[in-house]
Amino acid sequence: MITIQKVAELAGVSVATVSRVINQKKAVSAKTREKVEKVMKEMQYEPNMLGRNLRTSQSNLIIVMVPTISNPFYVKIMKGIEDAALKEGFHIMLCMTDSQYEREEAYFHLIRQKLADGIISLDPGTNFSKLLNGSKKYPIIQCCEYSELEDVPYVAIDNKEAAYKASKHLIQLGHKRIALINTDEHYIYASHRKQGYLQALKDYQIPALEEYMLNVELNFEHGQRGMRKLLQLKEKPTAVFCVSDILAVGAIKEIMRGGYKIPQDIAVAGFDNIEFSYMMNPTLTTIAQPMYEMGAEAGRMLIQQIKNKEEKIENLLLDYELIIRESTMG
């Protein structure tokens, strides 16, 4: 292995000078710089980052915690984070937590061990206060799905407003019996989306019925199962608002299995605009969050925090968009 010492020796300078050249410091004469660069190139020298990391006590690695990457919602966010990271010389470590505290804890460990410089969490259930355990602050950003309880900066959209808009869309199509397939409301985003739904019903004088409001786990099967329940009601809903596309996909599957037509018999709206939402039959009406931008912003915010730990980071709310497709307007 060729080290900085060897380069220094061959170039007839000190290691300090070589280090200056590597790190683009200006305090090097053009002549010396050229000489060193020539040797580095000839020897195919590659700085050993482990040495640098120990010395600078920084790893230039950031952890991205996701419950699972099987929800395609995360894909573009990841891409946004990665691009933002690369721009600043950081790399990302993908960590799937299955929303289990033990796994989050294990990953958080990497920060204490200096193996990573910061964390972006895409998991709404992350219990940061428990993870941080009162210790000094580590750089953390919540992305998309956040908890206001935690004093951790986040980038997200206004979920209440977005859910209101989606519900209003269904109402304006003439629907009066609108169901909500929601998920665990201790997630702030879920509770906000429900608030938006309820507000819309209220504003248009539609009674909110308990039996139309379900809370299920966030996956395809539970979307299906939830819909099955709704279809068993005497007064079936004519529209369903799912707080996640993956739930909507399950609901649609179940509706079609029951022989109903979408949107004629039952209209469906989702939330997230995952890629499959426009590939499926029917295509899915949904709320598009600016996923790439959210990821990119989260990355930017985190790195800012890593570089300047004192600085207070502001929360960020980005714009969303209602995308109307066949599942509500065949």
Place this chain on the structure above:
Amino acid sequence: MITIQKVAELAGVSVATVSRVINQKKAVSAKTREKVEKVMKEMQYEPNMLGRNLRTSQSNLIIVMVPTISNPFYVKIMKGIEDAALKEGFHIMLCMTDSQYEREEAYFHLIRQKLADGIISLDPGTNFSKLLNGSKKYPIIQCCEYSELEDVPYVAIDNKEAAYKASKHLIQLGHKRIALINTDEHYIYASHRKQGYLQALKDYQIPALEEYMLNVELNFEHGQRGMRKLLQLKEKPTAVFCVSDILAVGAIKEIMRGGYKIPQDIAVAGFDNIEFSYMMNPTLTTIAQPMYEMGAEAGRMLIQQIKNKEEKIENLLLDYELIIRESTMG
């Protein structure tokens, strides 16, 4: 920050002893071990991995190169890799290459820089000989989609056989006009799958028609576009074998847009068994690769290689399965 020195001092032992305790070496008396562990706990000591990494010249990080994670095919593989890695104390860095050589090169750099110990590539297009550039060997494994040209160990399935089985299934349903939506055949897996398709046609005396064989890019839009072309033929195919589910999803979309029924008018088979293949309408007949196991095996093989660079790693072919669903047997 609390270091090994401080722990040693407080426990009244040497740093060597503390190191031995940390690394579970046996050459420590129970009494000493207890004493040290007590201090570590009290002080909430966390070993600094940067120090260890520099000393051992190993990062315990492995790179997983994917063209993009927007193909859900990769999800379970990643999970398999991660689990295998965690078991051995490794973590994974997810690297999206967009199949661009420059990005692969950039990630490969991390290995030369000692920031990562090895690579698992899920990208069939990776040009390893160019990356390696004649230099000494680095630990690399190809997973699922490999190139035999490169002298790099791989774990995969027998693509020819699997494609044969899928094609045979269509033939046995009575189809005579079977199209193939394939992708760039300089990918070995694509060329193998085509071979399987052709072999099946041959074995059952069905002529292989040029106009039924398309090569497109591996995404939804190109699946759609490919299908559109096929639908414009005078003699439309009655069945389509797509070498990837994502292409099949596009094809199905286009078939339904044209007002045709699946599978009555046109049957569709895919390849990969991505999650959406059973969520969609109709559900998709496909080849299931043992994705999790492939990932896990790849992880295991890579770590074995990292730990013992001399050892020759054997290629591995795993079993696959034809999963018959509505898109061929409504």
Place this chain on the structure above:
DNA sequence: GTGAAAGCGCTAACAA
């Protein structure tokens, strides 16, 4: 503009 030297936190060879 350049060099000498200290030291980041850890492991491991060697000595005791």
Place this chain on the structure above:
DNA sequence: TTGTTAGCGCTTTCAC
């Protein structure tokens, strides 16, 4: 079983 010590490759302070 335990301690002493060198040193992994790098950055950075302080002199010159």
